[in-house]
Amino acid sequence: xESTKPIEKSGEKDYVGMAMKVTTPDGDLAEFRQVGDWxxxxxxxxxxxxxxxxxxxxxxxxxxxxxxxxxxxxxxxxKFNTKEMEKAGAEGAGTPSPEPTLDAKTxxxxxxxxxxxxxxxxxxxxxKSEDGTExxxxxxxxxxxxxxxxxxxxxxxxxxPPGMELPTDKDLxxxxxxxxxxxxxxxxxxxxxxxxxxxxxAEDAKVKKFGLVLRLxxxxxxxxxxxxxxxxxxxxxxxxxxxxxxxxxxDETATDPEGFPVEGFPEDAA
Numbered sequence: 001x002e003s004t005k006p007i008e009k010s011g012e013k014d015y016v017g018m019a020m021k022v023t024t025p026d027g028d029l030a031e032f033r034q035v036g037d038w039x040x041x042x043x044x045x046x047x048x049x050x051x052x053x054x055x056x057x058x059x060x061x062x063x064x065x066x067x068x069x070x071x072x073x074x075x076x077x078x079k080f081n082t083k084e085m086e087k088a089g090a091e092g093a094g095t096p097s098p099e100p101t102l103d104a105k106t107x108x109x110x111x112x113x114x115x116x117x118x119x120x121x122x123x124x125x126x127x128k129s130e131d132g133t134e135x136x137x138x139x140x141x142x143x144x145x146x147x148x149x150x151x152x153x154x155x156x157x158x159x160x161p162p163g164m165e166l167p168t169d170k171d172l173x174x175x176x177x178x179x180x181x182x183x184x185x186x187x188x189x190x191x192x193x194x195x196x197x198x199x200x201x202a203e204d205a206k207v208k209k210f211g212l213v214l215r216l217x218x219x220x221x222x223x224x225x226x227x228x229x230x231x232x233x234x235x236x237x238x239x240x241x242x243x244x245x246x247x248x249x250x251d252e253t254a255t256d257p258e259g260f261p262v263e264g265f266p267e268d269a270a
Contacts, residue, residue, distance in 0.1 A: 017222035143177035
């Protein structure tokens with residue numbers, strides 16, 4: 001991500017670039033970039049077929065109105081104007097109601113409560129490796145920590161953005177309470193790696209160790225790929241709308257099987 005401000009101080013309007021790629025052992029599955037007001041996307045249709053188990057449409061069979069959508073099915077870069085898409089979505093949905101938000105005082109109070117839970121339930125130790133990397137190890141009983149953290153958030157659930165559903169008490173009761181360890185590696189004061197052993201969360205797992213590792217490196221400036229054709233979503237939808245009702249032989253005076261007039265019922269209906 002690229003922003004005109006430091007990431008921790010950035011709002012939605014401050015981001016000017018973004019890049020994301022989803023890969024599998026067989027290669028890249030999908031890639032997305034945003035540079036300014038333009039979004040760029042490409043996919044691997046064959047990889048999508050393999051994952052979904054469903055065949056993708058053949059680009060050669062699409063009508064001319066499909067435009068750049070053919071490029072999507074051929075694994076090429078396409079682009080679209082993000083501002084125009086947002087505008088079209090807002091016009092179609094009408095005036096949206098404001099999303100629930102937490103005021104600054106409530107946010108500060110919540111953060112203080114979460115810090116107290118972490119300081120009470122998480123054991124921290126520090127050490128250094130041979131190359132001078134500083135390691136901070138955090139150990140906590142998973143169920144206890146999550147239950148207390150969610151308990152602090154639950155009273156504010158009504159003020160959270162839509163879609164942020166909190167786990168129920170039953171969900172938390174069924175969670176394993178094994179102690180989970182997270183190792184944070186810092187080099188010259190900067191976070192370089194976080195490592196967590198997820199096997200502890202599966203109490204009956206056959207594997208004894210399953211690590212999730214997040215590594216942080218030097219950032220790269222998102223760039224616009226060359227040759228991307230503009231994807232007009234309006235034309236794409238129009239191309240797949242199919243023939244009109246009149247072309248299909250619909251008759252406003254047709255009747256249903258019982259003999260009653262039905263508007264738009266096909267003439268040849270049995």
